[in-house]
Amino acid sequence: MKKYLSLCVEIEETVAAIYREMANSKQLPNELRVVLQSLASDEDDHAMQLRFAMRFPGGTAVVEKDLDRSPAQALLLRAKGLLEKARAHEYDAKQAIDMGIELEQDFCQVHICNSMEFKDENLKKMFAALAQDDKIHSQKLLDAKARFL
Secondary structure: OOHHHHHHHHHHHHHHHHHHHOOOOOOOHHHHHHHHHHHHHHHHHHHHHHHOOOOOOOOHEEEEEOOOOOHHHHHHHHHHHHHHHHHHHHOOOHHHHHHHHHHHHHHHHHHHHHHHHHHOHHHHHHHHHHHHHHHHHHHHHHHHHHHHH
């Protein structure tokens, strides 16, 4: 279980790094850069919550069945690829917003699935709250899209 949660931490940290890289783009309006920095901070907070969950005794973090890590592993690989792209070139507002929306929607799906898998109510609630945060992030990005594009 700790391996799975570690994978989730790495995904959150990678997405935070993506948002920070995109926020460094000189092509973006300052207000959008602030939004991206805020999203990066939220992703760091998610990683911290997951690290805290890893401290639970092993028996409280079990799931009904073995978790399929392949969706999370695929998301991590994709996020790492997007981070490399963000480091290689500056994104314009449309590219940054569209990428963020896509990532948040994918995150939401993974978090919702996770909230169904855990026996421990605290973990279920944590993943449900992370999914809700992803919906809020998507809405912030959609608002930014309407404002900046």
